[in-house]
Amino acid sequence: MGVIGARYRDLSRHDARHAGQAQHYIGRALALRDPDRVRNRVFDLVGFARAHLITCQPERAAELIGMALPDAAPWTSRRVGVKLRDFHREAGAFATVPAVRDAREVVAAKLAV
Template sequence: MAFFDEAELSATIGIAYQIATKHDAGPHRTRRAEKSLHLLDRALTLRPDHRVRSKAFDHLGLARTHLTVGEVGGAHQETQTALALFGAIGSKRVGDRLAELHDEAAPYAAVPEGAQLREQIQHAVTAGT
């Protein structure tokens, strides 16, 4: 609980909105995605610089939210930052989340940015093991 601060609360609720977005095909989907992005951005703003793994998780949450609504460019951009952080810390948990993102990006493998995103994740996760 020592680490559960305002940044962590914002990230946790942002991920909840991301999951809700993923399972919602209705009219509230876009609003939930926007809320997720806002809360995850806020978490990043509030995080101290030394919380590198948490920042990687936040960027992965942003990437996953972008993918959920078909914004491959946004997902690609956030993944680049997450990959850079992963390279700096080599966290197994971040590697696991990257592997999940790789699988979630499969529907976009025919799109150049989607294919590149998957290839970069595969390379980083393979190199990190």
């Protein structure tokens, strides 16, 4: 379900009407995800956050990134890092929102390591 949600999120970058479907599928994936699948959970959280940016919910996006970051550290040099960089770039439109500014700073610090 997380992959389906991610594809809807990709579509929503071109047509924001798909962002709700992205949130639905990624939210379901998170609810059903085996807690031992930590890397997949991190992907879901980052994707969920990015979908919330598209629906102009930057505070929720920052909250979701905050949930992902503690477990993201081992993978920031790989695909998780790419997704975090995508979040950082996409969240730039909301950089004046304090929660987003803080999340972007933490993401940048994690990626600098």
